[in-house]
Each structure stands twice: as C-alpha cells, then as structure tokens.
Amino acid sequence: MKLTNDRAAELKEDFPIFRRKIHNQPLCYLDNAASTQKPQAVINAIKDFYEHSYANIHRGVYQLSQEATEQYEDAHDAVGKLIGAGENEIAFTRNATEAINLLSHTIKPLVEGSTILLTEMEHHANLVPWQQLAKKEGMKLSFIRMREDFTLDYGDAEQKLADDCAILSVSHISNALGTINDVKRLVGLAKKNGALAIVDAAQSAPHGAINVKEIGCDFMAFSGHKMLGPTGIGALYGRHELLEQMEPFQTGGDMISSVTYESAQWNDVPQKFEAGTPHIAGGIGLAKAAEYLQNIGPESISAWEKELLKHTLESISSALEKGDIRLFNPGHKHSAGILSLNLAGIHAHDLASLMDDMGICIRGGHHCAMPLMNKLGVAGTARASFYLYNTTDDADRFVAGLKKAKEMFN
Amino acid sequence: MMYQEHILDLYKHPHNTGRLKGATHSHRGHNPLCGDDISIELIVDGEKRVKDVKFHGNGCALCIASASLITDAVKGKHIDTVLRLKKDDVLGMMKIPVSHVRLKCVLLPLEAVQKTIINSRGISSTE
Numbered sequence: 001m002k003l004t005n006d007r008a009a010e011l012k013e014d015f016p017i018f019r020r021k022i023h024n025q026p027l028c029y030l031d032n033a034a035s036t037q038k039p040q041a042v043i044n045a046i047k048d049f050y051e052h053s054y055a056n057i058h059r060g061v062y063q064l065s066q067e068a069t070e071q072y073e074d075a076h077d078a079v080g081k082l083i084g085a086g087e088n089e090i091a092f093t094r095n096a097t098e099a100i101n102l103l104s105h106t107i108k109p110l111v112e113g114s115t116i117l118l119t120e121m122e123h124h125a126n127l128v129p130w131q132q133l134a135k136k137e138g139m140k141l142s143f144i145r146m147r148e149d150f151t152l153d154y155g156d157a158e159q160k161l162a163d164d165c166a167i168l169s170v171s172h173i174s175n176a177l178g179t180i181n182d183v184k185r186l187v188g189l190a191k192k193n194g195a196l197a198i199v200d201a202a203q204s205a206p207h208g209a210i211n212v213k214e215i216g217c218d219f220m221a222f223s224g225h226k227m228l229g230p231t232g233i234g235a236l237y238g239r240h241e242l243l244e245q246m247e248p249f250q251t252g253g254d255m256i257s258s259v260t261y262e263s264a265q266w267n268d269v270p271q272k273f274e275a276g277t278p279h280i281a282g283g284i285g286l287a288k289a290a291e292y293l294q295n296i297g298p299e300s301i302s303a304w305e306k307e308l309l310k311h312t313l314e315s316i317s318s319a320l321e322k323g324d325i326r327l328f329n330p331g332h333k334h335s336a337g338i339l340s341l342n343l344a345g346i347h348a349h350d351l352a353s354l355m356d357d358m359g360i361c362i363r364g365g366h367h368c369a370m371p372l373m374n375k376l377g378v379a380g381t382a383r384a385s386f387y388l389y390n391t392t393d394d395a396d397r398f399v400a401g402l403k404k405a406k407e408m409f410n
Numbered sequence: 411m412m413y414q415e416h417i418l419d420l421y422k423h424p425h426n427t428g429r430l431k432g433a434t435h436s437h438r439g440h441n442p443l444c445g446d447d448i449s450i451e452l453i454v455d456g457e458k459r460v461k462d463v464k465f466h467g468n469g470c471a472l473c474i475a476s477a478s479l480i481t482d483a484v485k486g487k488h489i490d491t492v493l494r495l496k497k498d499d500v501l502g503m504m505k506i507p508v509s510h511v512r513l514k515c516v517l518l519p520l521e522a523v524q525k526t527i528i529n530s531r532g533i534s535s536t537e
Contacts, residue, residue, distance in 0.1 A: 347470035349444055353412055353512060365444060379445020379468075408418060409471070 001297055003304035005391045011296070012389045014039040025359030028397045033175050033203060033338050033385035034363055035225045038289075042228055045288035046281045056277055058254055072280050075287035076270060079235050082290045082298070083201070083220060084211035089243065091236045091270035092283050096202040097125040099221035099236035100169070102249040102273060103198060104129035107219075110245060111196050113166030114139050117157075119181070120146040120375060121174040124368040126200040126221075130169060139166065144186075146375070150177045150330040158189055165195040172204035176367040176383070178309070178338030179330045180204075187216045196242075202226055206293070207336055207387070208302030212237050224282065229289035233282030236273070243269040250275040301388045305337025308386045308395050312339055315399040324406055328381055337386035340367070343402060346409050348382040354408070355382075355401045362398065412506050413471065421471035426481035430464045435530050438467075439522030446473045446515055450481070450522045458489045463523070470515050472508065477519035479503040489527050495520055 001007070012018045015037045018027055029037060049071065055064035057072050080090040093099040116130045120143045134141050142160050145153040161168065168190040172183050183199050190197040198219040204210060205220075206227030212220055219242070224233040238246075248255055248266055255275040257265045266272045293301065310332040316325065320343075328340040343351060352364030365380040366373045373380060384398050433451035440447045446469040453461045463481045483503060484492045500520050501508060508516050 347445070349512065349515065350413070350471045353509070356509075357411055357413070370442070408413060409421075 001300055003296070003300045003388060005393075008304065008389055008391045012391075014041065014292075015389055016040055016043070018389070022359040022361070023357055028358075028360040028394045030384040030386065030390065030394060030398055031361045031363050032387035032390075033226070033367075033383065035231070036206065036228050036387055037389070038230070039228055039292055041292055042230070042285050042288045046230060046285040049281050049284050054281075057280055058271070068280060071287075072278070072283050075283040078287035078290045079283075080237070082210070082294060083205055083222075083237060084213050085237045086213075086240060088269050089212075089237055089240050091238070091243070091273035092278055092286075093221075093234045093236050093273075094232055094279070095223040095225070095234035096200060096221040097129075097223075097234075099219075099234055100126055100198070100200065101129045102236055103169075103219055103221070104133040105249050106246045107167065107196060108133065108137055109247070110242060111166040113164045113195060115142050115160075115163060115165045116140070116167045116169065117142050117144065117160050117165045117190075117195070118168075119144040119152055119170050121150075121152075121177060121179065121369065121372050122169075122171055123175050123200065123202070124370070125202070126169055126171055127371070130167070144170070146372075149334075150174075150179050150328060151334055152179070152181055152186075154182070154185065157186055161186075161189045161193045161195060165190065165193055167196050167198065169198040169200065171200040171202070172210075173207070173336045173338070174369075174372075175203050175338065176340055176369040176372055176381070177328055177330065178335035178340070178385075180334055180336055183217065184215050191216060203336060203338070207298075207305060209298040218242055224286040224289065227286075227289055228292055229286035230279075230282045233279045233286045235286075238269075240269065243273070246272075248272050248275065252276050254278075296388060302336065304388060305386045305390075306332055306335075308390055308392065309335060309337045309339060311392050312384070312395040312399060315396065316341075316402065319399050319403050320406065325402070328376060337390075338383065339385070340381040340383045341402075342378060342381050343406055343409075346405055348378075348380040350409075351382040351402075351405050354405050355398070358397070358401050358404070360397055360401050412508060412512070414506055417471060417475045417504070417506060420475035420478045424465075424474050425478040426464050426485075427466060428464045429466060430462055435526035437522050437526040437529060439518045439525070441514055441518055444470065444515065446470060446518050448473060448477050448519050448522050450477075450519070450526055452484075452523070452526050454489060454527075460484050460487055460489065460492060465519065465522075469518070472504075472512055472515040473518055476500060476504060476516045480519045480523055484523055493524055493527060495524070 057069040187197040205222035220237040225231040252275040348364035430451040435452040448467040
C-alpha cells in the first residue's frame, strides 16, 4: 500500500504516544534514526504474552512453557522473513551493537587476510568492536573513503578490498548522513576477494525492502527498537553454514546440548548464540513489529520517507539562504529519510533544545560517529529522521523551527 | 524556555572574551561529546584575588552565556570564594530553567575557572 499524508496520519493513530503533547504542542517525533515509537499492536503483544503465556522457554514440559517456547522460536522466523533469511539463520541479540560484538569475538577463525575494511561513515557500533579485534589479533583497520558528496568512493573500495581484506563490515545506510550505500556491489567485491561480508542494517532493515540472499552478505545486524519493536532485542543474520562453524560468543545455560564437569557440547543454531534466558517478550514484540512492517510494505515505507526528505529539502531551500545552512546529505536520490544539518552560528544542541520547546524531537550531537564528525570538521550536527508515521506537516514544523531558530539567533 | 532574551544576548555579545597578557592561571575545559571548548585565563594578584579574567573558545549558547556570567562574577573575588561557587550559584546567574541534559554545557565554564586554581595549587604543592 502506497503511503501518503492521509495514510501516515492514520498510522499515527496506531501509536498511543502521539496522543500526548510536548510543551503543550502535538508531538512531532523526528528522531527515528535513534529509536522509533511503538504501535499498540507491539505493546499488546508484549502485554498479552506476560498476561497469558509467560514462562521460561526450552525447559518446562508444561503447556505454558511450550507456548512461550513456540512463540519465541516463531519470532525468529517472523524477523527472518522481513530480510529474506532462511531457516535457523537468525539469532536474537540485545541490539545491532551486540550482534556486531558477537561477530568480532567469533569470526576470526573463519577468515583469511589481515585487514578489516570499514567505511569512513560508520557508527561507533560498527567501528569500536573491530578496533578491539584488530588490537587483539594484530590485524589492520582500513576505511573506504567518503567523497565530498557524502557517498562512498567505490574505486577506493575496490582497491582496498583487493588488498589482503579479511572482513568487510559496512553500514547499509549512514545514521549520520542518510547515505544509502550500495552494499550489493560492495559485498560482491568482497566475495570476489575472499573476504567475509557483514552489513550493519540498523538504519535499513526498519525502513525498506531488504533481502540478504540478494545482497549476498554473510552476516547482517540490526536492532529491534529502531523498527517499532522493544528495546533490548536485536538480531544477527548469518549464513547457516557459517553459524554452524562458529564458536559461541557467550556460554552458559540454554546454549548447550550436554555438559559434564569438564566440558560442554554446544546446542544447535541459533540457541548456540543465545546463552541464558533471553528477552523472550522482546523477541515476541519484535516479531509483531516485523509483521506490522510487512503489512504496510517495506517498499512503501522507504518511498514515503524519501518523499518526506525531498519535501524537506525543497522547503529548506525556499525558507533559508544557502549561506545560513550547511547540509550533510547526498541528496534525496542517494539518501534515506535522514537529514543532518547545521545552521550558521547555532550549535546543534541549541537547535535541538529550541526545537524541543516547539514540541519537535530532533537529535543534536555526534550521532555516535565521532571520526566522521572530525572528518566533516564539526562537533556535531542537528538531525531529523523520518518514519512511516511522519507527515509533511511534521517536516514543515521542522523547517519552520529552523527558520525561527535563525531569526532568534541572528 | 531556556533561550530567553538575556541568554541570547550574552551569546551574541559575550563578556570578557579574548586572551590575557601575563595570565597567571589557565585551563581548557572541553566536552568532546558536544564540542563545547572553553579556555579560561586569570591573573591572580598577591592577595589571591582575581585581578582579571578572560575566556576564548567555542560553545553552545548556554555555555557561552554561562562563561560570560561566571567571568563577570569571579572578577575581584578571592580565589577561595571562587572555589566555593556551586552549581546552584551558576543556575541563579543564568535565571533560566536548564534541562538535565544541558547542565554540562552550563557548568563547564565554572569547572574550567575552578580548575585554573586547583591545577596551579597542585603544581605549587609539588614544588
């Protein structure tokens, strides 16, 4: 179903939080790259589980435990379906960060080569774990250059992938710039050079159609809370044969098949990667979120967000002088619904605080991408990021906020 | 409302900015998380009074306004009085409600002023 203003306004009604006001004004939520609001269906799924089916999983022979186990296991399939994963190719983690940490702790035996290749636009979650692995294993970190138009330099990528690359880990969509990276092309190049290919899909899995088989990546990581699901649950996709070969990340209960005083045998995938009692309700809530997204249609979500971005960019260019604003965005054709900017003479935190006074939630800061901010020569930016429930009215309030901030500070 | 006229005015026309020739004390206060970066220079006289003070650097409106007010406030004061200044004193000078997440911006200049004194004490005690 195509998303329009009317449809987005209708969808807002699915989200109880939009009934509240912020500083006496209707909530205008534009910090979706940080986290998204929750529809009633997700809240109800979690509530229903605790009220009617709650028990620990994989343990009890009683009915409640069986119901809980079934719902939790089915949740893996629902989440996998959203990204085109096969059976037993999804392990639940706390979030994308933990999924990448799982990889940085376990994949070394699977790789040949000495370089870990990232991009200059990574979130700290897809940078710091690899710095740690590089230190521990004496590997080298390398970064695909970003061009001045905020897109990746694919020639540079080609060269660096051919240079003893062991692991390519790249964000699908930059959380700080909105840039959509051509992961299919990068993964293809990585495979040609025998490197393992990982996609950080924290900003893409929630916002558009993704198929891991089509991209061809070995692993993919994403978070539940950025896609209408609860916090504390995320997912790692891995090709089944790789997940089979890997050693566990954490050990303990539930991830074993048998244990003696001296040693242990690992359980099957994905349980091998889910030590201890997991976030059962979180998994069930995330599955409901995946179902909600499927019902709307991932393609229509990305198309609508692009339209909102285009609308915002056009409004900005008529509302503000070119010299008063610096945009950090590759243009709507190459960008998801994320817009980073700075107004001349106004700190990003001042802009975000001013917007808050108007009931508008945007992010100001380094967006967990400090090296990128350094490269751009700024301490931070102000960022608006859209989702399926945003309307052009939200975008217009944002642009009006920019105009007001400029008037107040000049 | 945090961005009241007097705060915006102090941001646009800050007090006591620049460098001090013959500074006896200095400190750079930096918050890499938000980019606020304020350097304070003092001249402390023989009676341990702040004879002059200036600041330079970059920061958000709250940080710059706070730096203006604090440098005004410490001028002529004994360094022990400066060291006794607290969060509430700064908030009293700002005369605006400061949200919890922005407290750091407002308090960075006070911290920097106090560190100019604390750090130099540390040095003299090791001499």
